[in-house]
Amino acid sequence: MKPFLRIENLSKSFGGVKAVNNLSLELFPNRINAIIGPNGAGKTTLFNLITGFIKPDSGKIFFDDIELTHLPIHEISLLGIKRTLQIKSVFNSMTVYENLWITLSAHQGNVNPFKEISRYPEIKRRVNEIIEQLGLEHFANIQAGALSYGDVALLEIGMAIITSPKMILFDEPVCGMSPAETEKVVSKITSLAKETHIVIIEHDMDVVFKMADEIVVLAFGSKLASGTPKEIGSNQQVKEVYFGTDEVDA
């Protein structure tokens, strides 16, 4: 099987700190890939490197054989690589509908300055479809800034999936959520795995071990171990470095 994401000898330092240190990684399709590691392990830096927020000091990133290493953020996005952020981030002055609308329109590269936005029936249809799928019908015309945290997270997921992306990177998707909201998001992500490549960073171990098919453990910017949740759970090295030396109830 061919990996959809291939990372070769990637390094990035901030000042003297090696956030990502000669990291090589291959992620394979048809499974939920999770990246875990203690604070400062370089998880979010890795996402920032993949999505073009920052440029690596050395190393290469390939997505389906396309090199991403030096592409700007918007071009990486237009390749079908979407991302949710750790601190949920949508367009607050726009309604839920408008948020989804602009996301799809922008993905189509549409910057027509003269055609009225109401004259795009296909976009409208797709937006309503997604709103229904997420169960956000009641909030369609409410400003995103007025939504609850869980609904903003759902909207953000909606903005990721409306373009039918090839890969979605979830940065702590259930961070700060109630158990009910977590449940909703986990089931949504699990069902998405059938149609698109998924990589998640997550702190909540219960969630990770329940959802993930493949786990990569990072420590100090390098790969410590990778394998199924079972393998990771019983890996002595991971236990020591990541979980501490005490018993783990995973």
Add this chain to the structure above:
Amino acid sequence: MKIHLPYAGLLLTLALAPWIIPIIGDPFWLSVLTEIIIWSCFAASINFLFGYVGLLSFGQALFFGFGMYGVGIGISSFQLPFWPAFFLGPFSATVMALITGIFAVRLTWHYFAIITVVFSLIFYFLALTLKSITGGDDGINFSLPDLFNFMGYTVSLTNTTTQYFFTLGVVVLCFWLIKIVMSSPYGRCLIAIRDNDVRASLIGINVYKLRLSAFVIAGFLAGVSGALFALFGRYASASYMFYHVSGEGVVWAIVGGVGTLLGPAIGTGVFILIREVVSSHWQHHALIVGAFAICIVIFAPEGIVGLWKKYSKRGPK
């Protein structure tokens, strides 16, 4: 196309102003109204950047000045007829906006504000120094070519009413253009960038390119107002390129309501009226203007239009 009552009412009033004003007061107010309309377009330029893309420019006077000098130099040095001279103003402002924009829109927030001031100052002092071209502080005076001349029948802006309708027509066209552009996918992209530029780039918007295009459009709008003002005053002067002029425009736009179509026009109208009414009685009229601006910013941060919207469900948008 829907007809919005506030727009239609405002347009009708403005169209009838040359006949209403002599009935209720001194015909001199028609000139004041012309001036308000010209500066509204300038405030709209500032609003286009600040209200729609989130870039606060203190340098729009630079493009206003280029609009003025385009017309002034076109007429006095190149002896151009009316229309080519009138187009030369906004054209040179737009080109200038493209050149400065390439550098300026790499920055945001206070860095952007500062670089726009710097550009504005550079060209202000350049215009002061290059006396042979710009006339420096004294500026260039010129006489108006005819608007058109058809078989001995001439129309010229020397007629106050003609001048008024010419100005009104051009500025209404600009506002209409802004309205069209802001209800398009392009306009939505600008709002997205204003709201959250990180998310905007994550959904595939080329933030730099769109900011640059908005900067150029705003430069064009400022250029149009500068060209109109040159035709109105029949002169062009470096003093209008000073950042003080930009600052005034920023205050008008904010008091009127940024991010709204008519806010800048309303803010401009209120302030120029205060200036005209008070300055003939009291020389410290700027004091009232300042106090008023502070009150609006504190008590109605969304400006006069925001206040209007709050108290009536169907205000102008």
